[in-house]
Amino acid sequence: xxxxxYEGKIASRFAAFDQDGSGYIDxxxxxxxxAALLAEFGTTARSDKGQALxxxxxxxxxxxAGIADVDGDQRVSRQEFVxxxxxxxxxxxxxxxxxxxxxxxxxxxxxxxxxxxxxRAAAERALLVLGVGTEAAGMVxxxxxxxxxxRINEEEILAGFAAYYVTPEP
Numbered sequence: 001x002x003x004x005x006y007e008g009k010i011a012s013r014f015a016a017f018d019q020d021g022s023g024y025i026d027x028x029x030x031x032x033x034x035a036a037l038l039a040e041f042g043t044t045a046r047s048d049k050g051q052a053l054x055x056x057x058x059x060x061x062x063x064x065a066g067i068a069d070v071d072g073d074q075r076v077s078r079q080e081f082v083x084x085x086x087x088x089x090x091x092x093x094x095x096x097x098x099x100x101x102x103x104x105x106x107x108x109x110x111x112x113x114x115x116x117x118x119x120r121a122a123a124e125r126a127l128l129v130l131g132v133g134t135e136a137a138g139m140v141x142x143x144x145x146x147x148x149x150x151r152i153n154e155e156e157i158l159a160g161f162a163a164y165y166v167t168p169e170p
Contacts, residue, residue: 010085013164014078016131017064024075025064030057030103033130040129041110041122049109056103063099097162104157117151120144 019029019036034057035045043049068076068084076084085096097104111122118126120141127137144152144160 007082011078011082013085014081017076017081019131024077025068025081026075027058027061030061030064033057034103036129037107037110037126040125041113043110049106052106053103053110056106060100060103067096067099094158094162097158100161101154101158104161105154108152108154108157117153118157119151123152 014025017025017029019032022029031054034053037043038045038050038053043053045051045054064076065074068080070080070084107126108118111118111126113119113122123141123144124137127140128134132140140160141152144156146156146159
């Protein structure tokens with residue numbers, strides 16, 4: 001993938017983070033994503049899982065801002081996102097997955113409704129809540145289950161998350 005293709009792909013990922021469609025990624029996008037996941041899975045914000053998800057969302061926001069908020073205005077523009085992601089993540093996509101790990105770990109706990117791991121159906125519900133299209137959500141949930149056991153674990157999710165930023169469209 002050449003540099004222009006990579007930048008174009010990264011730019012297309014911006015909308016997934018801009019949950020409210022404001023044209024910027026900010027703290028509210030991350031807390032809004034957490035609130036939507038909690039609502040979808042019937043988990044209260046004051047519960048241990050709810051608090052872990054909000055804390056993970058804040059950590060994810062702080063990591064994102066650290067990578068991409070060049071002007072320090074506490075929001076990330078599309079250009080800042082593209083520039084920050086291309087500059088800092090192209091050679092180390094796992095770094096971005098590590099920034100997301102606390103949020104993803106907490107999201108897994110919320111979506112694991114019976115304590116046996118996240119089912120593909122639960123992963124698909126979570127993806128839909130986070131703004132992934134209906135067709136893509138099912139396909140992504142299936143692909144995340146890399147070992148085909150019907151459950152999606154943290155390492156499968158982290159690997160999929162990192163790959164999303166460095167591979168051609170799923």
